[in-house]
Amino acid sequence: MIEKKIARRMERIVPFYVMDLLARAKELEARGRSVIHMEVGEPDFTTPPQVIAAGKAALDAGHTGYTAASGIPELRRVISAHYQERFGVSVDPRRIIVTPGASGALQLIMGILINPGEQVLMTDPGYPCNKNFVEFVSGQPLPLHVGPDTGYQLTAELVEAAWTESTRAVLLATPSNPTGTLISREEMERIHGVVKSRGGSLIVDEIYQGLIYGMDGYTALAIADDIFVLNSFSKYFGMTGWRLGWVVAPEEYLDSLDCLSQNIFLSCSAPSQYAALQAFSPDCIEILEQRxxxxxxxxxxxxxxxxxxxxxxxxxxxxxFYLYANSSGLTDDSFRFAYDLLEAEGVAITPGKDFGSNRPEQHIRFAYTNGIENMAEGVRRIARFIKSR
Ligand SMILES: Cc1ncc(COP(=O)(O)O)c(C=O)c1O
Structure with a gap:
C-alpha cells in the first residue's frame, strides 16, 4: 500500500453532507420506495428545445474543438446585448469571459485576486463551495453570521465592521443560496462604497438573477464597472449539465483572467457555447419566463x-428556488430530522449543516425544484412524520 499524502487544504474542503442523503434516497428508490425530492439545487425542467437543437447542430457542423479561452466572440456579444436589452447597461463584450459554469468563474476570480492568507468576506449561511474556492488558493474565507434582520445578507455596516488589513474581497450572492433573499440596489451601492474606500474588490454572484419574483431585478454592473459580476447558464436557462457561465470583469483584470483561463481550462465546451447562443432568443426567453x-x-x-x-x-x-426554514419549533437537530424523515416517509430535504455554522441545526433548506402536486404529497408526508414523533 502506498502512503497517501493529501495536501493540508483538503482537511478544510469537505464534501456536501446532502450527498450522503441523496445517495441514501437513491438506494431507497432502487428498492422501489417513492422519494419526493426537495433537496436538489437544479431546475427540474430540461434545457429548452431551441438550445438543445443548436447544440446538436453545433456538433454536426464540427464545432468539436477548443475555442478561444475567453469564449467564442458571438457568445460574448450575445451576453453583452442581453445586459443592454434587459437592464439598459452597456458592457463591452471584451469584459465578458465565458467560463465552465459560475464555478469556473469563481475559481478564476479567486485565482487572480487572492494571495495566500488574504481574507474574503461572505455570508453564513451561504453557498457551500464559496469557502472552498478561497481555500483552494490558500486564502482565508471569513463567513459572517447573518440572519433575518438583514435578509440573510451582508450590509455595508457588517462589511465595514469585519474589514481587517488582510481583507481583500467581499463575495455576495443576490438572490442567495440557500435563502433566496436579495440585496437591494441601494444596499449594494453602499457596500460597494465601503469596499472601494478600503481598496478591496467586490464580487457579486448573480446566478439566480433570472429567477426573481414580483419585482424587477438589477445588475450590479449598473452600479460601477469595477465590480466582478458572475452568472451562469445553469439555473434560469436550465443548462446545469452544459457547464457554462461567465464573469464580467473590470478592464484592468481582463489579461490576468484570460491568462489563468487559458492555463486552467484551455477553453469551455465548444458545443455548449454554440448552443447557448440560442438561450437569449425571444422564443427561448418566452419558455424561460413561463418557467x-x-x-x-x-x-x-x-x-x-x-x-x-x-x-x-x-x-x-x-x-x-429555495426556502430556508427555521425548524427550531420542530427539532433542535435538523440533520437527524432530515435523515429520519427520509427513512420514515421518503422525503429528501437539505439540513442547514451544508450552509455553514450559523445555527445550522435549526434550519432546513427546501428546494422547490419539483411540481406542486409532488410537493403537496411531500408536505403531507412531513406532517405525518412530525405527528408520529
Ligand atoms: C450561489 C451559487 N453560485 C454558484 C453556483 C455554481 O453553479 P454552476 O457552476 O453550475 O454555474 C451555484 C450552484 O448551485 C450556486 O447556488
Missing amino acids: RHAFQQRRDFLLPALQDIGFEFAAVPQGA
Whole structure:
C-alpha cells in the first residue's frame, strides 16, 4: 500500500453532507420506495428545445474543438446585448469571459485576486463551495453570521465592521443560496462604497438573477464597472449539465483572467457555447419566463404549506428556488430530522449543516425544484412524520 499524502487544504474542503442523503434516497428508490425530492439545487425542467437543437447542430457542423479561452466572440456579444436589452447597461463584450459554469468563474476570480492568507468576506449561511474556492488558493474565507434582520445578507455596516488589513474581497450572492433573499440596489451601492474606500474588490454572484419574483431585478454592473459580476447558464436557462457561465470583469483584470483561463481550462465546451447562443432568443426567453412564473407559483404554494405544519420564515424570499426554514419549533437537530424523515416517509430535504455554522441545526433548506402536486404529497408526508414523533 502506498502512503497517501493529501495536501493540508483538503482537511478544510469537505464534501456536501446532502450527498450522503441523496445517495441514501437513491438506494431507497432502487428498492422501489417513492422519494419526493426537495433537496436538489437544479431546475427540474430540461434545457429548452431551441438550445438543445443548436447544440446538436453545433456538433454536426464540427464545432468539436477548443475555442478561444475567453469564449467564442458571438457568445460574448450575445451576453453583452442581453445586459443592454434587459437592464439598459452597456458592457463591452471584451469584459465578458465565458467560463465552465459560475464555478469556473469563481475559481478564476479567486485565482487572480487572492494571495495566500488574504481574507474574503461572505455570508453564513451561504453557498457551500464559496469557502472552498478561497481555500483552494490558500486564502482565508471569513463567513459572517447573518440572519433575518438583514435578509440573510451582508450590509455595508457588517462589511465595514469585519474589514481587517488582510481583507481583500467581499463575495455576495443576490438572490442567495440557500435563502433566496436579495440585496437591494441601494444596499449594494453602499457596500460597494465601503469596499472601494478600503481598496478591496467586490464580487457579486448573480446566478439566480433570472429567477426573481414580483419585482424587477438589477445588475450590479449598473452600479460601477469595477465590480466582478458572475452568472451562469445553469439555473434560469436550465443548462446545469452544459457547464457554462461567465464573469464580467473590470478592464484592468481582463489579461490576468484570460491568462489563468487559458492555463486552467484551455477553453469551455465548444458545443455548449454554440448552443447557448440560442438561450437569449425571444422564443427561448418566452419558455424561460413561463418557467419563472411556475417557480413563483411553487414558492407561493410551498411557503404557507410549510408554515402550516410548523416551519417558520421571517419573510417571503423573492428569488432563486429555495426556502430556508427555521425548524427550531420542530427539532433542535435538523440533520437527524432530515435523515429520519427520509427513512420514515421518503422525503429528501437539505439540513442547514451544508450552509455553514450559523445555527445550522435549526434550519432546513427546501428546494422547490419539483411540481406542486409532488410537493403537496411531500408536505403531507412531513406532517405525518412530525405527528408520529
Ligand atoms: C450561489 C451559487 N453560485 C454558484 C453556483 C455554481 O453553479 P454552476 O457552476 O453550475 O454555474 C451555484 C450552484 O448551485 C450556486 O447556488
